[in-house]
Amino acid sequence: MWSSTRRGIIKYDLCQGLRANMWKFLAGTVPFFGVVMIVQERSVLFSTEPSFFEYFIYLFKGIKNYTPVPGQQFEVPILWMIVQVSMALIIYDYPVVNLEKYGIQTIIRAKSRALWWFSKCIWAAASVVLYYAVGILIILGACMLTGKISFIADQEWNMVMNELDVSLITHEQLWLICICIPLMSSIALSLLQLTGSFVLSPVYSFLLLLSYIVISVYYNHSCFMGANSMILRSEFAMPGGNTLSGIVITNIIVMCAAVFGGYIYFRRHDIY
């Protein structure tokens, strides 16, 4: 049974943390509207309307391994990067600012550093889930406005627009690579940023995360979490690509390391 204190502090963080970041959430919807506009604009090339998955594959496809070719322009996955940066901005400094200001009142009432810390981790994960939920709603809204909501990925669409052969991917795997894996990777990155904001500072943690995201674009390795959420770098898009199990395990390790590493640090952290 959850005590009223646990419920109270988690409720406090969820309400207060989400409210404090309301404008960032709104600004963060830009890539979702962006993908709707791009996909709609290109849908005239195809005989069928884009399904729910065409939007998400376009958003999270990222790029295949970076191999510089002389004379060929490198395509930066702008939308994918904006999604990552938007989440980094949402996580940015709420927990640190909260602790420096009114957080003192909550922590002495919670009587537990662990509870306070885990409540912030829950807030970070919930913020990411909410962000994705908003994105899903925007895309569902776009599907509705253009005729119908379909969850069947179109092969021609994805071969031409996303360089992905969806005939090799099951329906369940599509849900995994389009929603679950990007969501999981984003939660792992957000928890890492949250811990970094206490150990370093919100600014340094944010800048480090930005560097990490940029490196992920140019360098494909399971250590670079950003690459894990790029569909074109998965085993479904390229031979020897990141496996689903590998991505899930890496994400879980990073989440646990961020949450428990952060807790160990926060246990000794002076609040002043």
Added chain:
Amino acid sequence: MIILKNLNKELNGNAVLTDINLKLSKGKVYGLQGKNGSGKTMLMRAVCGLIKPNSGYVEIDGKRLGKESAFPESVGCLIENPAFVPYYSGLKNLQILADIKGRIDRKDICLMMERVGLDPGEKKPFRKYSLGMKQRLGIACAFMEEPDIILLDEPFNALDTEGVEMLKNLLGEAKEKEAAIIVACHDKEELELIADEIFVMENGKIMEQKIRKEGTCYEGIS
């Protein structure tokens, strides 16, 4: 009983508390007097469990902070400036904090707000409060759950005469209910009106201890 034994704390290489030894009983008001940067606020943070000593310890009712408990069982505080969620009303701010412990209800909060001279029905967000109203809300927050330990850092700031009187009454009632109260203030006269014992601090050290004899007459013992 609050015991601070050989307490030392350094922050960024600077000693902020040096060899603090105190025994504080319930049902008394203790004053911390000193200039800005003398260590009054840090001492309060140590009693709250917010900073961890480099050596020595804080013990509250037989439990060492940081070992047997992370924070005091029941503490109310107003440390530095009263900080609340800027876009919530005073009542909502106190309500969300009270919900964490679930010990008092909305009616109790409203009564406490009225006690400190604030209107619980006031819809104005905290950021639009005057300095005096902010201070009153901070005081209400420290007292509302009738804690065993009350820590007030410069509580007279921005209070008018009526506010000072209200605070004195609250302190008197809390004292009767056996709370241990620590008040930090740079103003000697204000502190002498309310404190049973005064500790004069300088550079993180307790330089002098004064005990009230009769009325506002104090006897220095160190």
